[in-house]
Amino acid sequence: MIKTEQGVPGRQHRIILTANASMTARQMHFFLAIALLFLGMTATGFVMLGAWPVLPFAGLEWLLLAYCMRKTLDRNALREVITLADDVLIWEQGRLEPERSLRLQSAWVALEWGESRNRNHARRLFLRSHGRRTEIGAFLTEDERATLAATLTRLLSDNQKYMR
Amino acid sequence: MSASAATHDDHHDDHHDDHGPAKGFMRWVYTTNHKDIGTLYMITSLIMFMIGGAMALVIRLELFEPGMQYVDPGFFNQMTTLHALIMVFGAVMPAFAGMANWMIPIMIGAPDMALPRLNNWSFWLLPFGFVMLASTLFMEGGAPAAGWTLYPPLVLQTGDSFPFTIFTIHILGISSIMAAINIITTVLNMRAPGMTMMKLPLFVWTWVITAFLLIAVMPVFAGAVTMLLTDKYFGTSFFNAAGGGDPVLYQHLFWFFGHPEVYILILPSFGIISQIIPTFARKPLFGYSSMVYATASIGLLSFVVWAHHQYTVGMPIAGELYFTYATMLIAVPTGVKVFNWISTMWRGSMTFETPMLFAIAFVMLFTMGGFTGLMMSISPADLQYHDTYFIVAHFHYVLVPGSVFALMAGTYYWLPKWTGYMYDERLGKLHFWLTTISVNVTFFPQHFLGLAGMPRRIPDYAVQFAEFNAWSSVGAFVFGFSQLLFIYIIIKAVRGGQKATDEVWEGASEHGLEWQLPSPPPYHSWITAPFVK
Numbered sequence: 279m280i281k282t283e284q285g286v287p288g289r290q291h292r293i294i295l296t297a298n299a300s301m302t303a304r305q306m307h308f309f310l311a312i313a314l315l316f317l318g319m320t321a322t323g324f325v326m327l328g329a330w331p332v333l334p335f336a337g338l339e340w341l342l343l344a345y346c347m348r349k350t351l352d353r354n355a356l357r358e359v360i361t362l363a364d365d366v367l368i369w370e371q372g373r374l375e376p377e378r379s380l381r382l383q384s385a386w387v388a389l390e391w392g393e394s395r396n397r398n399h400a401r402r403l404f405l406r407s408h409g410r411r412t413e414i415g416a417f418l419t420e421d422e423r424a425t426l427a428a429t430l431t432r433l434l435s436d437n438q439k440y441m442r
Numbered sequence: 443m444s445a446s447a448a449t450h451d452d453h454h455d456d457h458h459d460d461h462g463p464a465k466g467f468m469r470w471v472y473t474t475n476h477k478d479i480g481t482l483y484m485i486t487s488l489i490m491f492m493i494g495g496a497m498a499l500v501i502r503l504e505l506f507e508p509g510m511q512y513v514d515p516g517f518f519n520q521m522t523t524l525h526a527l528i529m530v531f532g533a534v535m536p537a538f539a540g541m542a543n544w545m546i547p548i549m550i551g552a553p554d555m556a557l558p559r560l561n562n563w564s565f566w567l568l569p570f571g572f573v574m575l576a577s578t579l580f581m582e583g584g585a586p587a588a589g590w591t592l593y594p595p596l597v598l599q600t601g602d603s604f605p606f607t608i609f610t611i612h613i614l615g616i617s618s619i620m621a622a623i624n625i626i627t628t629v630l631n632m633r634a635p636g637m638t639m640m641k642l643p644l645f646v647w648t649w650v651i652t653a654f655l656l657i658a659v660m661p662v663f664a665g666a667v668t669m670l671l672t673d674k675y676f677g678t679s680f681f682n683a684a685g686g687g688d689p690v691l692y693q694h695l696f697w698f699f700g701h702p703e704v705y706i707l708i709l710p711s712f713g714i715i716s717q718i719i720p721t722f723a724r725k726p727l728f729g730y731s732s733m734v735y736a737t738a739s740i741g742l743l744s745f746v747v748w749a750h751h752q753y754t755v756g757m758p759i760a761g762e763l764y765f766t767y768a769t770m771l772i773a774v775p776t777g778v779k780v781f782n783w784i785s786t787m788w789r790g791s792m793t794f795e796t797p798m799l800f801a802i803a804f805v806m807l808f809t810m811g812g813f814t815g816l817m818m819s820i821s822p823a824d825l826q827y828h829d830t831y832f833i834v835a836h837f838h839y840v841l842v843p844g845s846v847f848a849l850m851a852g853t854y855y856w857l858p859k860w861t862g863y864m865y866d867e868r869l870g871k872l873h874f875w876l877t878t879i880s881v882n883v884t885f886f887p888q889h890f891l892g893l894a895g896m897p898r899r900i901p902d903y904a905v906q907f908a909e910f911n912a913w914s915s916v917g918a919f920v921f922g923f924s925q926l927l928f929i930y931i932i933i934k935a936v937r938g939g940q941k942a943t944d945e946v947w948e949g950a951s952e953h954g955l956e957w958q959l960p961s962p963p964p965y966h967s968w969i970t971a972p973f974v975k
């Protein structure tokens with residue numbers, strides 16, 4: 279998913295890229311609540327009949343389920359933020375906070391398409407500056423990468439115009 | 443397997459997620475790749491299918507004629523018990539789990555399962571569990587022999603193998619739970635953009651519901667067998683009337699797990715059949731959303747009908763009535779499904795390749811099993827049927843030409859995708875006819891035996907049952923040996939043959955994302971999600 283935000287027109291832009299995660303935290307909580315309700319009802323019923331050993335198994339299982347879902351959700355929270363402010367371009371990648379980042383002179387930044395990894399994968403998009411390149415939007419679909427490339431190219435050239 | 447070995451020669455990039463499979467045996471031990479794990483599951487399942495099948499042949503050999511010929515009654519009972527446990531937990535469930543691993547990420551456009559390391563664990567627990575279960579055959583007192591339902595007090599007479607049996611069940615249960623959690627997490631969280639829940643292929647939908655059933659009932663089974671263990675060794679009396687417990691409580695626990703369990707064995711089959719019929723009828727599936735809702739209602743209903751397995755235990759009349767009506771209700775969503783499959787075929791331009799033959803046989807023969815189920819759901823009638831060969835006929839009709847046929851259909855359907863080679867169609871058809879004819883010769887006469895009063899789980903019988911039993915045994919041996927042909931066909935396709943196209947079946951690319959990938963798909967597929975329209 280690509281989201282664009284604008285600060286001072288023509289000078290400050292921000293593009294936010296998020297990974298393909300088809301479940302929101304709300305949906306996850308809803309699902310876990312249903313599972314808890316189900317397991318809780320059966321376990322309570324059997325405890326009332328005297329079969330209490332069902333309860334710890336049900337509890338442990340629910341905890342494992344919740345842990346696994348939480349972990350997947352966190353992992354899929356990976357995002358990239360590209361900020362264009364005057365003459366710098368800042369690329370950041372991380373989950374809750376930036377874990378990798380890059381600060382470039384926007385005048386020297388070029389976008390470059392690379393070969394796909396494999397015949398079924400999308401072509402890769404790189405930011406290139408001073409002979410070094412960094413892949414961006416690795417979690418996006420091919421269409422999204424194309425959109426990203428077009429947006430970024432447009433913003434960079436606007437930015438150049440303004441700076442001149 | 444060549445499925446993934448052949449792929450990665452075309453890369454020239456050192457990025458970490460771009461490597462192909464590691465070399466040698468350790469690749470399989472450490473793998474977290476969903477295709478590798480899927481392959482491992484399916485190979486395990488085939489091996490267990492042959493072992494469980496051999497045990498079935500021991501049973502049918504002894505029952506070929508009246509009188510005691512080959513085995514003693516104790517060993518006979520060990521065979522019936524192990525046959526069921528191995529077929530249910532070793533053959534059918536791992537086969538579905540294998541197909542889920544292989545196909546679900548590909549079908550929803552995800553790069554892998556959500557929790558690949560958990561996936562590795564859930565597979566590798568299985569071999570330990572099965573080795574332990576098999577080792578019980580050599581223990582003092584022999585393998586468990588009280589039937590797969592493990593009813594107390596009988597099961598408490600098991601010898602040294604008792605704790606190992608319980609421990610095996612715990613291990614297999616943990617494995618199933620981990621697989622179920624993985625599948626649910628993957629489908630909820632890893633779908634490609636545009637792949638909404640109501641666009642999911644039915645195989646994926648049926649597996650999501652199956653996984654939910656597994657999560658809901660596994661703790662009950664784990665608790666029940668743990669109580670058996672403490673009753674035997676730690677002086678508790680959960681199921682011991684002398685100590686204030688109740689043996690019937692075990693039956694409620696077991697069947698609260700057991701009835702959803704039989705649906706765990708059939709729902710993914712519904713999914714496979716719903717993938718295959720549209721492809722070979724060259725039409726979209728009729729009534730997609732009603733299929734989803736029917737599957738969900740079968741899943742929900744399966745929690746409230748368990749005591750139809752206990753009609754003879756002395757329930758209050760209100761209980762008998764309730765469970766009769768609730769059970770009969772299941773026929774409604776099941777009927778919706780059968781109707782939709784037939785409507786999908788209606789006026790389609792059908793062709794009859796092996797997967798389609800198995801799918802059509804599934805629809806016809808599974809429905810017969812459903813009908814006998816309906817007969818048994820009527821509690822006053824079930825007093826006659828219960829614990830006779832009629833039950834054996836019922837559940838083998840739903841499980842063999844039901845679950846197992848769906849697995850065979852799915853194997854023929856996806857084998858060219860997995861291996862990159864077409865299987866031998868002529869041999870496939872031969873396998874189909876041998877299997878379908880022999881399965882009916884084996885199980886149809888068992889209806890008559892049951893109605894005439896032959897009890898289940900016995901090594902000897904009165905002479906008036908001789909003829910139908912002889913038929914049944916002959917059918918069983920033909921069925922068993924026909925499966926060697928199945929294995930030969932698979933091995934042949936793995937080793938080479940006519941190259942499969944990406945689409946494999948004419949027009950299949952309209953029926954799912956898996957047909958848009960090459961055959962075989964690269965070791966890592968959909969690293970970049972496709973966009974689903």
Ligand code: HEM
Nearest residue numbers: 704707708750751812815816818819828829833837840841
């Ligand atoms: C229309 C749907 C179905 C109905 C109404 C139904 C009904 C029943 C009933 C009433 C019994 C108990 C009979 C007795 O012990 O006296 C039974 C047994 C059984 N059913 Fe079904 N059934 C249906 C579908 C299935 C399916 C889809 C499966 C599995 C794939 C299945 C597997 C079994 C098994 C394994 C048993 C025997 C359990 C045992 O005692 O060892 N059934 N069924």
Ligand SMILES: [Cu+2]
Nearest residue numbers: 701704750751
């Ligand atoms: Cu049942």
